[in-house]
Amino acid sequence: MPPGPLAWFQVLPNTLGVLRNPGGTFERLRRRHGDPFSMRTVNGRIALTAEPAGIRAMFTAPTETFKVFAPQAVRPLLGSRSVLTLDGPAHLRARRLMLPPLHGAALGAMARAMAECADQRAAEAAQAGVVVAQEFGQRVALDVIFRTIFGVADVALGERLRSALAGLMAATNPLLLFAPPLQRSWFPPHRRFASRRTEFDEALREAVRHVEADPDAPPSATKLFLQARDEDGRPLPWEELRDHLVTLLVAGHETTAVALAWALWFIHARPVVEERLRAELDSEEQLYLEAVCHETLRLYPIVAEVLRELAVPWEWCGHALPAGTSVAAVVWLAHRREASFPEAEEFRPERFLGKMPPPWEYLPFGGGQRRCIGAGFALQEMQIALRALLRAGRWRLADPAFPGLARRNVTMGPGREVRLVRREK
Numbered sequence: 001m002p003p004g005p006l007a008w009f010q011v012l013p014n015t016l017g018v019l020r021n022p023g024g025t026f027e028r029l030r031r032r033h034g035d036p037f038s039m040r041t042v043n044g045r046i047a048l049t050a051e052p053a054g055i056r057a058m059f060t061a062p063t064e065t066f067k068v069f070a071p072q073a074v075r076p077l078l079g080s081r082s083v084l085t086l087d088g089p090a091h092l093r094a095r096r097l098m099l100p101p102l103h104g105a106a107l108g109a110m111a112r113a114m115a116e117c118a119d120q121r122a123a124e125a126a127q128a129g130v131v132v133a134q135e136f137g138q139r140v141a142l143d144v145i146f147r148t149i150f151g152v153a154d155v156a157l158g159e160r161l162r163s164a165l166a167g168l169m170a171a172t173n174p175l176l177l178f179a180p181p182l183q184r185s186w187f188p189p190h191r192r193f194a195s196r197r198t199e200f201d202e203a204l205r206e207a208v209r210h211v212e213a214d215p216d217a218p219p220s221a222t223k224l225f226l227q228a229r230d231e232d233g234r235p236l237p238w239e240e241l242r243d244h245l246v247t248l249l250v251a252g253h254e255t256t257a258v259a260l261a262w263a264l265w266f267i268h269a270r271p272v273v274e275e276r277l278r279a280e281l282d283s284e285e286q287l288y289l290e291a292v293c294h295e296t297l298r299l300y301p302i303v304a305e306v307l308r309e310l311a312v313p314w315e316w317c318g319h320a321l322p323a324g325t326s327v328a329a330v331v332w333l334a335h336r337r338e339a340s341f342p343e344a345e346e347f348r349p350e351r352f353l354g355k356m357p358p359p360w361e362y363l364p365f366g367g368g369q370r371r372c373i374g375a376g377f378a379l380q381e382m383q384i385a386l387r388a389l390l391r392a393g394r395w396r397l398a399d400p401a402f403p404g405l406a407r408r409n410v411t412m413g414p415g416r417e418v419r420l421v422r423r424e425k
């Protein structure tokens with residue numbers, strides 16, 4: 001293994017360090033041990049790098065090199081047929097099914113529904129005269145997923161799903177997720193989680209029935225999944241359909257909401273950025289807005305590291321790693337490499353104008369065969385939501401100090417509420 005804290009007594013401090021402050025922990029370890037470095041956490045021994053050659057090797061390795069990292073942590077929530085818990089051919093098959101609703105023409109067709117959701121939330125914010133960036137992000141992201149992924153237009157059903165999801169998330173205890181032996185009915189938190197999951201699944205099933213019963217239902221991922229057939233002409237079983245829809249919801253709403261909150265902070269902390277965005281607000285091509293989204297995801301990547309477990313022994317970054325160890329591309333450090341991004345600590349959207357760094361230097365959505373399938377969806381939604389809020393009014397930060405960083409589940413977001421207050425000019 002590359003050098004690093006690998007002793008058993010370092011498991012707890014390492015794990016807590018990565019949970020509380022992944023960026024700071026990775027920076028400290030690299031300063032002390034160089035790149036690549038290693039660490040041992042509750043998920044075993046991990047070798048990490050931020051160098052493009054190692055990340056490139058990871059993203060281009062043959063499928064059989066890796067297994068999915070720590071599937072037991074998300075299986076109770078996402079199920080055993082989710083892309084996030086499957087490996088090998090089953091993973092590829094699930095990915096092939098999930099890609100079409102989130103790409104190309106289907107994605108373009110979702111733009112109008114996304115804009116309707118965002119405009120409505122932006123109008124509410126304008127009327128209130130104040131907006132909490134995280135709440136705005138959450139509301140837009142959930143509305144968009146309910147409409148475009150689930151195909152839910154009915155307000156009452158949307159509310160039922162929203163409250164069932166809040167109950168499910170409140171009952172999702174990290175201890176439970178990371179300790180599979182506790183996923184048993186004798187353990188009260190697990191019982192509570194299981195009953196909330198049943199409630200959510202029932203609401204989701206009702207939503208799917210609505211789409212199934214309506215031949216004129218607007219385009220949605222649910223509609224496409226319902227039309228899918230396997231080699232023998234059979235439709236997807238409910239359990240599989242459920243796992244795909246819940247995966248898209250869980251992977252897609254918190255991430256996009258947090259990214260929106262960061263973007264809103266940067267835009268309003270830097271008047272020149274805001275003015276430049278406003279100047280192109282009504283033009284056809286919004287290249288600067290897109291660059292602002294990329295620069296936000298570069299400087300504050302929502303996911304700090306992308307992990308895989310080795311299914312076979314693998315020679316990586318000059319080290320012969322045994323099967324069973326894990327490897328990680330440290331997004332946080334890669335995005336702060338001076339060689340890739342000069343003046344890396346500065347927020348400079350211009351660096352993305354007309355050029356994209358290679359995928360082993362800029363990787364907010366991971367890469368290779370597990371790259372985020374919602375990347376295009378998220379970028380489109382971010383741009384639509386930011387434009388809606390800018391159009392709805394002029395805003396200033398209630399507190400312009402940097403909000404700090406905090407972890408929520410797997411995402412890293414602003415450490416405190418980012419509050420915007422309406423201003424006249």
Ligand code: HEM
Nearest residue numbers: 251252255256259302303365366367370371372373374378
């Ligand atoms: C700004 C928003 C988002 C960020 C930063 C983000 C980031 C990521 C990252 C880092 C991964 C892991 C990639 C890897 O292991 O190489 C991932 C996977 C995934 N994301 Fe996203 N994501 C975002 C939005 C979305 C949205 C909107 C959806 C769906 C609607 C989505 C669905 C997924 C799925 C299904 C996977 C698993 C792919 C697989 O394992 O094959 N994500 N995302």
